[in-house]
Amino acid sequence: MTPPVFVLGGYQTDFARNWTKENKHISAMFNEVVSGALEATRIPPEDVEVGHVGNFAAELYTMQGHLGAFLVETHPAFSGLPTGRHEAACASGSIALLAASAEIEAGRYDLAMVVGLEQMKTVDSARGGDFLGTAAWYEREAAGVSYPFPKLFGRLGDEYDRRFGLKDEHLARIAAINYDNAKKNPLAQTRNWFMSEPHANSQDRFNSVIGGRIKVSDCSQVTDGAICVFLASASYARKYAQARGLDLARIPQILGWGHHTAPLGFDEKIAESRDNPYVLPHTRQAIVDAFRRAKIADAWALDAIETHDCFTTSEYMAIDHFGLTPPGKSWQAIEEGVIELDGQLPINPSGGLIGCGHPVGGTGVRQVLDAHRQVTGTAGAYQVGGAKKVATLNIGGSGTTTCSFVVGLDN
């Protein structure tokens, strides 16, 4: 049997901040998020044995690479700490988590620190949109295209429309729910922004089309943010629990994971899935793998989902890929209120990428931290009552690299 990997909690920066306005270097994000996580968990820094960083494109946004080295700078006890950085576009954070958890499973280390982060407000939105294009096949899909990603995820909606039919009003509902949930999240980027379902349904000067069927209200926004979580072996988790008077059985674990990569180009993905019931079969497979490893039959064994809604169409896709509805019928779960905060299976209680924010390389780590908050009953106003198992879905590119985790209590 694979040894368990425990999630001991961590810390998230306020996603509403603009670190460029504060005239901060990316090293400040490392310092704040690591010291915040050490303080929140009261983990002695000397106990940390390895560090992993998830980040997409610091070289472009901040002209800075070699990010693993910045972990060493965050505390004198980290001198000599083995570190590295992982990149898989918007799934970078999950890849860092996978690497850290694999090392714990292998018995190399007992305590790993995982930081996911992105500083994105260093450039204007057009230039940032071009940088994000490198998560697609840049030369074929993004070069010379303004805002390539909204267009690609608009095409995902179009493919749903072609195969099953898709009403934009269902996408608007997804946006409104995510913004509503974000209002309950004190670290969400959009917690003080205005959004309403009529606004999301309208198309006007304030809600213009960005690409294809994607309007401003369908998009996650440009976010500066950093997240840190600690992953631990059973022996460290036992020690951690004892020192705090906690019951080991109440400490969440990574119960299951899934990880698959589809062809980079969007056309190739769609061609490949032509005869498949799922539009993104590799995404579906990552979810199924996570369920199998977590020994759960289906999504109804979950209490909540934190999914990748970089655009409303990606959440629409996630609904049927998680199996809440048969393929192509995601609208049913939306209409029946299943995915709302007080619904049968809430999606993105945190507000997700649209509401909480999307610091690209950090999102996978933020999702797992939010899963930890839910399972430990510490999510505050966006707590899903009695949550024991929460799944995440983190997607890099146009549905290219997909990672899914099930975080919960081992029963």
Place this chain on the structure above:
Amino acid sequence: MTTSALPSLRLKRVVVLGANGAMGAGSAALFAAGGCEVTLVARDRARAESVVPAVQGIAKSERIADGLRCATYSDGMESLLAGADLVFEALAEDINLKREIFAQVDAARPPEALVATVSSGLSIRAMAEGRSAGFRQHFAGIHLYNPPHVMTGVEVIPHPEMPSGLVTELEQLLATRFGRAVVTCADTPAFAGNRVGFKVMNEVAQLAERHGVQLMDTLVGPYTGRAMPPLATVDLVGWDVHRAIVDNVAANVRDEAPGAFALPSYMARLIEAGHLGDKSPAAGGFYRRSTVHGKAVTEVLDPATGSYHPQDETLSVPFVDEVRDLNRRGRYVEGVAHFFDAVGPQADIARRVILGYLSYGLHRFGPGEVVAGYDDVDRIMTAGFNWAPPSALVDLIGPARTVRELERAQLPIPAIVAAAARGEVPTPLFRLPSITPGRYFAG
């Protein structure tokens, strides 16, 4: 499932009086975004209608206007206030004007309707003098900070006759439905945020007379825990508003910082000559922005002569640059230590202002003071001013060193700081959730 219970207080219809004023559109946008139907009242219909696009611009939504209605006083108070749950007054800061309108509101308001003023520091009791008991029991200051969609701080100043249950419900509603960081204040001049904030800004304006505008804004600039330099902030709020606030406190308050609210004579002189800050771009304020040969130029006021000189692009203070570099890397503890280790008269000036801020701020809570706890001071200085919370400054400096530095600067030591230095209260002092003080210390 969420667990937070919503208050039972009804807030469906809001009437904003003076909707076309400085705070009108911002307040209207806040209430509309919270799902209220909002009636915008101005002297004439055109003025009321001009608020609609402003609200849309603030909310970045055309559809937010669906719940807005435009009206004028000539529609008659009875008709304006019919069905109102909240009458929100946002007229100019003129107590006689406000009292006049409240007399009309008193005669026409539905019995359960709340009445609030957005006043930033006038006496709530004085405004309600001569009003009915029902009015007084439903009357409070709701001091929003400008602009409300950016600054989430709000001070609630209940009239002493308002039942405490109603106060609690109002405050819960402002927090849960409108996302406000709520601080309850006693009815004292300038309330909490402006009392503490304008004390610092006025002191910096006093020091500018001797040390210069640009140097003062450099010495106590964003690196000391604020989004904007203090004198640039005075330009933004307007010199007339600054004068009204400090004059009100100077005339009506006796505390441990005598003289701090005395308006510098050069400011009084220049206000008479039309220097009001950003709102008088031709005359200018501490700064004057102009275009020379198609190039934007910033000039700086010389308080001694009232003339303007080009900004000194080469001005650099070594210890300031060093602290900024530490802040830029997120090394805030080292940054503050470096600030207090710096040697020389400029460092002494900067430290005295910062120590004065935390000393004055941490004297404003407790019995007979403005707010109940020091958390309230922290909350309003962060959510209302975007300044580092005073208690977090004590944590960063260290309580024992804070006491030593206050003694050295001959500033009063707040009881809470002395207690922290003696280990009698838990540290760190700063304890507002979800706020990292580091964000306020710019690089």
